[in-house]
Amino acid sequence: MPGKEIIGTLNNVLEIDLSSKTFSRVLISDSLRRMYLGGKGLGLKLLYDRLKPGIDPLGEDNLVIIMTGVLTGTQAPCSGRFHAVFKSPLTGIVGSSSCGGSFGRQLKSNGWDGLILKGKSKEPVLIQIHDETVEFMDATDLWGKDILETQTALGLKKSESLTIGSAGENLVRFANVAAGFRYLGRGGLGAVMGSKNLKAVVALKGQYKVVPFFKDKFDTLKTKANTYINRNTMSLLMRQFGTAANANPIIKNNMLPVNNFTYGNHPKAAQITGEAIKENHDTRNHTCKPCSIFCGHKGTFNGKQTNVPEYEALALLGASLGVFDPNDISRFNEICNQKGLDTISAGGTLAWVMEATHKGLVETDLEFGSPKNIVQALNNIAHLEGFGREMAMGSRALSDKFGGKAFAIQVKGLEMAGYDPRGAYGQGLGYAVANRGACHLSSFPVGFENLLNFLAPDTIRAKPEFVLFLENLYSAVNSLDICQFTGYGLTLETLLTRMTPHFVLRFLMQNLPVLAIALVDVSLYPDFFSAACGIDLSSKEFLKAGERIHILERLMNTNEGIRKADDTLPDRLLLEPQKDDPKKRVVPLAPMLNKYYKLRGYNKDGIPNQRLVKKLGI
């Protein structure tokens, strides 16, 4: 019986104490909303105010904060998203993760913009939220069940849930959390939930409907945004081929992470392109809701319908292990999804183990190009069996213990995504400085370097400027909780960009990056924000909010001890060219990093200077 309306947001956050099994309401002021927007930004601010540096990520003091944005629950394109922030047990610094699926919408339909989960339950627990009530239910019977089994057992009509599998229960440092068929993947949120004995959070359908503050303006923006998305090449490629659309250009640029980033291509690589998967696996859209890009797909693998592996899974659970049969990769992907493992970190860790085995540092039955023992290895990780107990700690911990740091392909403890930065130097800088570790999405300059061909990939020119701009933009976008993949359509299809020839844009971006960036029209985002919640926000204020959010996250990390020495890449990428690269490229990180620090306002140790912190009002 939905009847009540939320005009944009109620500014209500539900705080749940798992130790005392109590709950209360936290109110968000309009000024905090304007400064941190929502989603990732507001989540970080709440975390910053509550979390002491130095706490054990798997101890009672860690917090899980789930936040929606002002667009969650509206019909804005690609707004079926929400965000989680926490201290990561994999990296020891801030963890953050964006997710599709309907949990965020459903939570908001109960009148809550977000959740703060604190403390620790003595026994396995399930939290059920319905309007103003929170029920703490015994989850002993669910403990030990995998994700699909748990979702099936919950079987509650009209509910949406966050669920962990065995990996989360067993505190695997890169355990994920499922929201329907979408995942909060990176940084080990599943282990944090497991450490709190929290098996699942269920949101029943609530009584609220989200309506925009300025409905007519909102509808006009929606039409405009959908028009832009529907004519944008990148959006259309993702609609057709999913994120695997990225595989073809990445292969052409010799950037596939074959055999743990040893090669950039492989004779069988064409099997894992989006085009080949569409042709051979009967794919169809299967997306977050609402969405206008439709990058999610399902298809037929091993004789059954299942999620098409994302590009990252194809790269990390496939190419990086020397495996190119999509049916094999789908099986590995399914194990990760059922046990609750992040596919990127699982693949990166297994690739390190294969190479370390080959080099005699560890003894396992895993080898590049052989799919046969991988399913067992993933099960061993999730259940901490045999060498799985060591692998469950991730590639940084493995290389600390057994040697082989040069080929542990991670930054700050987070395994790297599937774009070898020796073919895109800006992406190298992006990985080195990203707040959550080797995250491809923090700035994703490879999109401008290799997918859109705006920036020459193997020069350092304009890279620090673009990494900084994209970090600010995406921090803000992730705080509205609209999908980051809208970035192409919503900024590159505006009149000025559309009417300017590609070679002129390329010239401007490479040679006059500050001017080119100033000309990028991001106004659809703040306009959506204002139309949804009634708070005026200019493009300048929107990007400043993005900067504030990025710097706040950096500050939280420097409070945990992060310094310049951590803003680096593994030696393999700095010193060792790919074996099949005729240009023999490595990432020239130092000059890009120095310039980036200057532009950002970091001191020589990588700490944001006080003037900047004050200027941003942190």
Ligand code: SF4
């Ligand atoms: S584009 Fe893809 S990830 Fe983004 S909202 Fe749509 S389906 Fe989800």
